[in-house]
Amino acid sequence: MDRRRVRGRGSGALMASKVVTIEDVALLAKTSPSTVSNVLNGRLDRMRPETQERIQRAMAQLGYTPNQLARQLKTGQVPILGLVIPSVANPFWGAFAQCVEEAARGRGYQVLFGNAGRDPAQEERYAESLWGYGVRGVIFGSSPLSLDHVQGLVRRGLRAVTFDRDTRGADRGVGVEIDSISVDNALGARLATEHLLALGHRRIGFLSGPLRTASRLQRLEGYRGALRAAGLDPHPALVWEGLPSEGFGDVEGAEFGRRGARDLLGLAEPPTALFAINDMYALGAYAGARDRGLAVPDDVSVVGFDDIFLAEVAQPALTTVRQPLREMLRTTVTMLVDRLEGSRDGPADHTVVTPELIVRASTAAREAA
Amino acid sequence: MDRRRVRGRGSGALMASKVVTIEDVALLAKTSPSTVSNVLNGRLDRMRPETQERIQRAMAQLGYTPNQLARQLKTGQVPILGLVIPSVANPFWGAFAQCVEEAARGRGYQVLFGNAGRDPAQEERYAESLWGYGVRGVIFGSSPLSLDHVQGLVRRGLRAVTFDRDTRGADRGVGVEIDSISVDNALGARLATEHLLALGHRRIGFLSGPLRTASRLQRLEGYRGALRAAGLDPHPALVWEGLPSEGFGDVEGAEFGRRGARDLLGLAEPPTALFAINDMYALGAYAGARDRGLAVPDDVSVVGFDDIFLAEVAQPALTTVRQPLREMLRTTVTMLVDRLEGSRDGPADHTVVTPELIVRASTAAREAA
DNA sequence: CTGAAAGCGCTAACAC
């Protein structure tokens, strides 16, 4: 019983907290720890119903909560999925995290997340620390181009899935197993650009932050490809990349979009339409257009990417390329958990899903002008 | 060395993962586990520099990551803060989580979050499971009116802080220690309402989801108080509460706001201004007004609450009551961590911070009509 | 300065 004494001591002493253990329960229920453990693990067939009941009463009475730490120290891993994303403050990643959480819950897992702001060093630190907590599966949302920083962990047994990042190249290089899932970014960009082209636009701006991400590069390619296919020459001046030094603008996506739109629309020969790298940028572009005294879609058309829920509420409702987040993330979690639990094996899987253009009110035919 | 063998086995076997332990490091560095432990814990004064160096080399060579689980099994708690919020998909809570994460990181803590959708049972489940992981401090974002569901845990030693929920009453009732921090909701609502009143509005709608939260009730009171102070009689028909059965509309806040605005603006004697319970509702109200063929602010003025980053980007920019989230959460984390680490003690603290009205473009003087 | 040993709370053999 003296185990009950206050624990914390020494400098920075952690505060006391009385902890009820399996042994306390066993004592009260007049049985042994292992039997209690058996009820914890659902092996009820190994005891008389009355024993079980006694134990359950004891647990309730003491307010017993199993110590997962101890439990997992044995099994070697915890039912937690790590989630590394640029920033939850961005509605897209917020929704992302939510979907992951729902899917994980369905499989009995919880989610430990970290904002890494797309900094590889930060991502690595997270992955390391997650590993330390017994987390054996992590999802990387929109990772930097290289995945070198997690290779070590992966080689040690970390199961990872990247979102929005086809890891096929990386795999070959180092021979590690990294599943990936992503939308067909090039196709999405092409759809968006073709839509604008069909509306008669010829000068189409590409609004993006630094192109340091696989998906962004692919979107740029899709945009260029569509332009070329239409016999147009992609003009570099119409591609706005922000200032590399300023980070990715995940939190301030809208602010970046605003600035970019303002810049692009201030050109001598301004674009009549803007394709934004994502919806936050697109929404920012609305404000940028307003700053220039231009109206969407009358003076400029705007297309986004992602179809976050704000796209529909926006004024005007945003035309955008939808990626089926919820479904994709359900798949992601399934892949990951299956790998963790050993029910899935074999080479890395690279799922690519097809995006869809959602036409709303932010795009219109080019003015006769 | 045979410890290195594959671990997983039995049904649902967890996959193998070779784990490097402190002992492996000690072996390679030709020293003892306790000395390695000492370098892990920064007690470098207890060894010769060369020993330390040997150890560090060994750790690097083996790719050693300390097992936090084991470590914390000893100390009894992990440097993780629990965060229970309605839904990260809501930009307000996303930003909230982000701020908490930043502040926590500054103190060496990570964040484990759960979406509880304001369901007390779900909140309790989270708190329980968090406790099981050794999490001893949790932040509850906008909790339900009653905190009974976590009292048990709190009595066992859980440190909690509630956001947006003054727990003074609860404290007295059960004698537990729950710190709280919130904005002065009544004042905020009053500021918003008075602003509208000053602009000449007399029929002001109150747009909210179910009033099952302390903060929402307080905002309603502030609104009513301001109306009465102006000699106006708060009309119940102008208070829109949604359908209780539909949940709080955290994810779909905007959708709720839209519906509510549509309802209110469809009344025989429609309001000329709307005070929304939060910015998401307010943004939704823009769409609702549009649905009725009304323009903001020309036909209806709209005021929000929170000042999420979208408020500024919105079209028109939203007039709103700002709560200084980042600062509040820094305080919250400080309070909590101080309690956890024993450097703060004593009775529960109830911080109430003063909100500020930010006037932007969504409010205008009432038309002569 | 360094090492040996005793647990933290739980699980999983293996006896009884």
Add this chain to the structure above:
DNA sequence: GTGTTAGCGCTTTCAG
């Protein structure tokens, strides 16, 4: 059926 025991990887006295 139920209890005993030996660790999981680490920290922490307490001896050397």
